[in-house]
Amino acid sequence: MSKIHDVAKRANVSIATVSRVVNPGRHKVNPETAEKVRAAVKELNYRPNALARALQMKKSMTIGVIIPDISNHYYAEIVGGIQGVADKAGYNIILQNTDRDPDQIVKSIYLLREKIVDGIIFSGGTINGYEPLSALKELRDRVVVIGRHDVDFPAIMVDNIAGATLAVEHLIELGHSRIGLIGWSENSTTAKDRLSGYKNALAQNSYPYDQSLICQGSLTPESGYNQAKILLSRENRPSAIFAGNDQMAFGAVYAAIEMGLRVPEDLAVIGFDNIPLSSFFVPPLSTIAVPMSELGSDSMETLIGLIAGEQVARIKLHKTKLIVRKSTLSK
Amino acid sequence: MSKIHDVAKRANVSIATVSRVVNPGRHKVNPETAEKVRAAVKELNYRPNALARALQMKKSMTIGVIIPDISNHYYAEIVGGIQGVADKAGYNIILQNTDRDPDQIVKSIYLLREKIVDGIIFSGGTINGYEPLSALKELRDRVVVIGRHDVDFPAIMVDNIAGATLAVEHLIELGHSRIGLIGWSENSTTAKDRLSGYKNALAQNSYPYDQSLICQGSLTPESGYNQAKILLSRENRPSAIFAGNDQMAFGAVYAAIEMGLRVPEDLAVIGFDNIPLSSFFVPPLSTIAVPMSELGSDSMETLIGLIAGEQVARIKLHKTKLIVRKSTLSK
DNA sequence: ATGAAAGCGCTAACAC
DNA sequence: GTGTTAGCGCTTTCAT
Secondary structure, X not given: OOOHHHHHHHHOOOHHHHHHHHOOOOOOOOHHHHHHHHHHXXXXXOOOOHHHHHHHHXXXXXXXXXXXXXXXXXXXXXXXXXXXXXHXXXXXXXXXXXXXXXXXXXXXXXXXXXXOOXXXXXXXXXXXXXXXXXXXXXXXXXXXXXXXXXXXXXXXXXXHHHHHHHHHHHHHHOOOOOEEEEEOOOOOHHHHHHHHHHHHHHHHOOOOOOHHHEEEOOOOXXXXXXXXXXXXXXXXXXXXXXXXXXXXXXXXXXXXXXXXXOOOOOOEEEXXXXXXXXXXXXXXXXXXXXXXXXXXXXXXXXXXXXXXXXXOOOXXXXXXXXXXXXXXXXX | OOOHHHHHHHHOOOHHHHHHHHOOOOOOOOHHHHHHHHHHHHHHOOOXXXXXXXXXXXXXXXXXXXXXXOOOHHHHHHHHHHHHHHHHHOOEEEEEEOOOOHHHHHHHHHHHHHOOOOEEEEEOOOOOOHHHXXXXXXXXXXXXXXXXXXXXXXXXXXXXXXXXXXXHHHHHHOOOOOEEEEEOOOOOHHHHHHHHHHHHHHHHOOOOOOHHHEEEOOOOHHHHHHHHHHHHHOOOOOOEEEEOOHHHHXXXXXXXXXXXXXXXXXXXXXXXXXXXXXXXOOOOOEEEEOOHHHHHHHHHHHHHHHHOOOOOOOEEEEOOEEEOOHHHOOO
């Protein structure tokens, strides 16, 4: 692989001149000389070494993305959104999977710092501890988080409370009063917010909050299935279920059908996320649409602003939308 | 951010010594000195600059992954598999999305070369042209492809022909003779292979190959829905449909139900891929399981072998598996 | 407009 | 066992 030196020799100029034509704009260079250099570049198939350049410029044009798991649809969409704007701006992204493991998270941050990333986008898992925070400190002005984290970085969030309220109010309007909730981990702020929205909607309509209607899955269809089975075999079972995400909603529908209940006639089910398959489910699933890809693109735009030294909003809240399909048709 | 020089000063040693304790193994260093250095490292929160190290060592511990689209489940799983083994081996991955656009592919390769990646894993889209091939040339011994590409790099593949044969033979055993196929682009070797498997199964059972049973979708549920509608409104409609992937199979089931056909009683449907949701579909979808994550991990293992200068297999074929669920129960 | 040379932060000969 | 020094390939003053 040829280096700047080779090109300089070939074009009979100094390496400084080569650098100037390879990075146009900052300095003038004689058009003829430039042409000679460009010819040499082409002949030698020269490509500047980004490592060397980054070392010198203290700018790697690389950003780090820390997520729990890329094979999870939600994060894949986010990363897709990040990629889209990163590409256009000339940034590359280094991916770090953490499985939400605090040690992994800390390790990832250190690793990205070693690789001299220009910034970090963090999503999923928690970042509140002393370790991750102090590790992130050195990049303080170049970090954006997706989701609520109670830390002092610009945050891109989904209005989960409003979304959940939307879902449950929809169910209430349909005439349901006993509404089951399949939530998940108490450690997740997202889960907590969706639960809050559920409670809000009940309170606004003066319905009691009944603990026996609440259970916890783990975001998988399997867990939705299991929890729905439990919920539906109680006496005085709910006539509607609000599942914390579409995956669990699918599991819940499946459980209902297996138990001889019809959806939506005997049980209404609504999910959260609006994954692509939800409209092709049988019955098509009502849900709350979350603009995942936008979360990603917005976070990258924010990071770019941060890197440019701009003032950026402390919080950006993205709206959700109620999508009514067959799984919650009239009671 | 502190540099090796700061640590050296703090510990009252030379930078060479610091380097030696930071990268243990190669050289001996007095335990006491080492301890002093480690203390200084900790106090200054020193982290070696990976860029500088990579520049010197000509090894970045970073590999490039080129795929069409990370928000596609298939590629997300592959990348997940790659990540898993990359992490353990100390590699980071830089992601490049191409949308299968040849220009983007070439650009991605150049970009990764500039970033001095230690290797590249390529999946999806085509790589046969002169441009991408010559761009890849400089990394010749450090490239592995996933899927069939008729190029001289180690390839990790799925036995799509055998898988499709499996699917169609299953349908034939069930008594179906008119079996529709929803395929996709003729440019895709995967699509071609799955079509070949379909033809093989028919031939082995002396069934005719009827062009009117073949149509092309685009891997989305929408397209599966549309194509199934066409197939099912022909007179002498098929009694079974083999869809090129699960997404299209979902669409096909949906179309059938909309047309008043029962699945599997009036129409059997089988997909391909075995995405997680397929077992929670209503009815649960029969399909051919593809070990996507394994494809990723295997490709990374192969690349690591390549980097280590080992001899690696030219081709590794991964087996598929027939998963029978309700969507193809007896005719 | 162009070249010489310093230096980005690190590793690895090579001396001692 | 430890220090000195020469690069890795590039960008960027500073001269000219």
